[in-house]
Amino acid sequence: MNETTTVLAVERLSAGYGGNQVLDGVSFDLRRGEVVTLLGRNGAGKSTTLKCLMGFITEKTGTIDFEGTPIARCLPEQIARLGMAYCPEERGIFSQLNVRENLTLPPVIREGGLTLDEVYALFPNLRERGASQGTKLSGGEQQMLAIGRILRSGAKCLLLDEPSEGLAPVIVKLIAKTVHELKRRGFTILLVEQNLRFATELADRHYVMETGRVVDMLTRDDMRHGNDRVEAYLGI
Numbered sequence: 001m002n003e004t005t006t007v008l009a010v011e012r013l014s015a016g017y018g019g020n021q022v023l024d025g026v027s028f029d030l031r032r033g034e035v036v037t038l039l040g041r042n043g044a045g046k047s048t049t050l051k052c053l054m055g056f057i058t059e060k061t062g063t064i065d066f067e068g069t070p071i072a073r074c075l076p077e078q079i080a081r082l083g084m085a086y087c088p089e090e091r092g093i094f095s096q097l098n099v100r101e102n103l104t105l106p107p108v109i110r111e112g113g114l115t116l117d118e119v120y121a122l123f124p125n126l127r128e129r130g131a132s133q134g135t136k137l138s139g140g141e142q143q144m145l146a147i148g149r150i151l152r153s154g155a156k157c158l159l160l161d162e163p164s165e166g167l168a169p170v171i172v173k174l175i176a177k178t179v180h181e182l183k184r185r186g187f188t189i190l191l192v193e194q195n196l197r198f199a200t201e202l203a204d205r206h207y208v209m210e211t212g213r214v215v216d217m218l219t220r221d222d223m224r225h226g227n228d229r230v231e232a233y234l235g236i
């Protein structure tokens with residue numbers, strides 16, 4: 001593996017909640033500028049993997065190297081300062097704050113983040129809704145806000161948990177366009193997805209998870225030659 005291009009290397013990651021093991025030796029890597037998905041059925045451990053990477057789960061063994069720094073024992077704020085950002089499945093919008101406040105609340109921790117205007121250029125709806133309270137937003141607007149919010153920080157590696165979940169096709173397209181644009185701008189993106197079409201269009205590589213393990217890796221070309229293999233894993 002070429003150290004200069006490897007952004008994230010996960011080796012034999014095992015983790016759980018209150019003594020119940022969920023991840024059982026997960027290994028994968030991300031190279032600079034790639035969009036990579038974690039695919040898998042409900043409960044496979046996709047979100048748990050992202051939470052481990054971001055330091056939210058302390059009950060874990062194995063190694064996680066981010067930009068060459070071992071982070072498996074780091075706190076979330078230390079990992080954020082190294083340039084990783086996380087957009088949770090539940091989106092985590094502050095309901096009492098308006099759109100602009102939600103966007104500007106998280107601190108800018110490194111240079112190179114998007115300005116508020118650049119975030120609004122990616123998501124014009126957010127500019128229009130700038131003064132609207134978090135609770136008043138549609139699911140799509142909340143998802144745009146959840147992604148937009150982490151782009152100001154200066155993080156270059158983004159962990160996105162099911163950004164297309166529960167959204168109308170037109171919004172899914174907009175989110176896909178945004179992920180494309182972020183890749184073009186040099187972000188490295190780890191995407192948890194169950195929407196196979198969305199994942200296939202966007203990602204360079206796909207890791208398939210089953211019951212706490214990575215069981216397969218497929219390239220963009222593998223997917224192009226029919227995704228029967230993945231559909232079998234996902235039970236579609």
Ligand SMILES: Nc1ncnc2c1ncn2[C@@H]1O[C@H](COP(=O)(O)OP(=O)(O)OP(=O)(O)O)[C@@H](O)[C@H]1O
Nearest residue numbers: 017022040041042043044045046047048049089194
């Ligand atoms: N906070 C928690 N406490 C205890 N068990 C949990 C917790 N969060 C997740 N789990 C369990 O860990 C397993 C993996 O969950 P995880 O959320 O990582 O799956 P997932 O692949 O993201 O699934 P989904 O597609 O439904 O989002 C599941 O069996 C789940 O019940």
Ligand SMILES: [Mg+2]
Nearest residue numbers: 046047048089
């Ligand atoms: Mg999940």
